[in-house]
Amino acid sequence: MSEIINNRELKAMDPAKRKVILKQLFKDLHDGKNANEVRAHFDAFIGKITIDEIAGLEHVELAEGDLSVAEMQRIYSAHSAMFRGAIEDNFSTYGPEEQPGHPVHTFELENREIELLLQNRLQVHLEQFAEADSPEHINYLLEDCNLLYDIDKHYSRKENLIFPYLEKYGIYGPTTNMWRIDDFIRDGIKAAKQKLANYDGNKNTVIEEVQFVIREVSEMIYREENILFPMALQNFTEDEWVKIAHESDEIGYFLTAPTEEWKPARRQIDADAISEGYIKMETGILSLKQLELLLNHLPVDITFIDQNDVVRYFSHGKERIFARTKAVIGRTVQNCHPPRSVHVVEDLLRDFKSGKKDTEDFWIKIRDKFVYIRYFAVRDEDNQYIGTLEFTQNIDPIQALQGEKRILS
Structure with a gap:
């Protein structure tokens, strides 16, 4: 230096x-x-x-x-x-985060509950397990890890609602790093659950994994409340916070939830009116309202990104498989994925744009769903690439079909 x-x-x-x-x-x-x-x-x-x-x-x-x-x-x-300890106090001149229902207020309420979970349950049960790895202590620790695994909702709201707006203001570094750490935490909780569920007597590996989770979750609370939230409060408009508050319910909450709707002092955003104009297509004519309802009633999730990798549309069905919020509209698809999987997205788009591939399929197990994910290169009449369509469906009900059904129930 x-x-x-x-x-x-x-x-x-x-x-x-x-x-x-x-x-x-x-x-x-x-x-x-x-x-x-x-x-x-x-x-x-x-x-x-x-x-x-x-x-x-x-x-x-x-x-x-x-x-x-x-x-x-x-x-x-x-x-x-x-x-740590070196960040200057940065009090918001706007100050809405103290109001119940404001997204930051909700995030911080969750953090207080997370701290109680770590201190009063996970840490206590870990110490008991360290003294005696009895089936009872193993089960207590496994229950704690199962509960903590739902922290994914807290992190998903942050990644899908806070990060896109930071990127809008040209702030990328903290969001990329934080998303990676969120994934480390998710992986750590999952690993701890697996080691406890299939406990083989190796006490130290369980202790190390759970200690890692406790340490990193605690550090993440510090990062959120001393870096991320002040940064967001310093940049976001009231309208943006209202949108974030409205879309938070769709992803869900962890351990606690807002007890009332946040009502900003200035105004609530009026819902965008849907035009009653009609769209003439090659095989029919639909109003915009009809078209939107039609797409939202399909038993699949649809997302479209344009030729510049920007998310332009997603359907809004009753049961989404992956979290989508309106904040992703106008965001590059690379920034909508965890950093460790971006290379897969890049490879797929490269093959579509070059004409090497027109489709790609994946299938994965997510909790109680067997999810079939299909990607299609969208090309115009001159075979020019104009974007990619993502088509996601829970095919568990289809796999369960047997015999035939030829009459109405």
């Missing part, structure tokens, strides 16, 4: 100089330098960091093919440790 740091007073330091130092500190952490030494440099030459500075840092991409999961976890933990 000596080649870029001088002894000028912090108050007089040029913002550009601070950014150079911060980028170098991040690089030092990535390169494996001692975290305590890096933090000492941070304290000496940066001291306090603002949300704007964190948002403005150019994100250093971590190639997952080049770094192990453990190495990525080390780097993210080092980032959090460097910022």
Whole structure:
């Protein structure tokens, strides 16, 4: 660091100089330098960091093919440790987050319940298991992990509702990193459940996995409340918060839920009126209302992205398989997927655009559903690629069919 740091007073330091130092500190952490030494440099030459500075840092991409999961976890933990206690208080001038029903208020209510779950149940039962790995203690710990696994709803709301708007304001780094950590946590809870459900007497592996989950979930609460939420409050408009609040119910909540609807001081967004105009197609004429109802009544989920990989439409059926919110409209499809699966999306789109493939199918088991996912390259009459159609269906009921049915029930 000596080649870029001088002894000028912090108050007089040029913002550009601070950014150079911060980028170098991040690089030092990535390169494996001692975290305590890096933090000492941070304290000496940066001291306090603002949300704007964190948002403005150019994100250093971590190639997952080049770094192990453990190495990525080390780097993210080092980032959090460097910022802990150093983020300047950033009080919102708008201040709606204290009102029940506001998305941030709900997120923080959930976080308090998560902390109670970690402290009063998971940690207690882990200590009991460490003393005696009896069937009773195994079951208690497994029940806790099963309950904690539903934290996916909390993280999904964040990923599908908060992240898209941050990206709209050009803020990508924190969202990419946080989504990766969310996935680490999901994987950790799942691994702990599997080890407990198929316990083979290896007590230490269970203890390490559950300790990892407790530590990372606690760290995520800190990241959310000291970095993510202040960053969102500083940038989002009231209208955007209203949209987020309205769409949160669709994904669901964890351990608690808003007890009342948030009513902003200025106004509620009026629902967009659907035009009663008609669309003439080659095989018929439908009103916009009819077309939307028709698509929403199909027993499948449909999503369309254009030739620039931007999400333009998704159907809104009664039972969606994957969470979709209106915030994804206008967002690139790459940013709608977890970072670790983006390469699959890129490969698929590359094959569609080049004409190498016209279709691709996947099938996966999701809880009680057997999900068939089909992708189609959409081409015009001149065979030019204009986008991709995603077609998702729960085929469990179809697989269960037997015999024939020829008359009405």
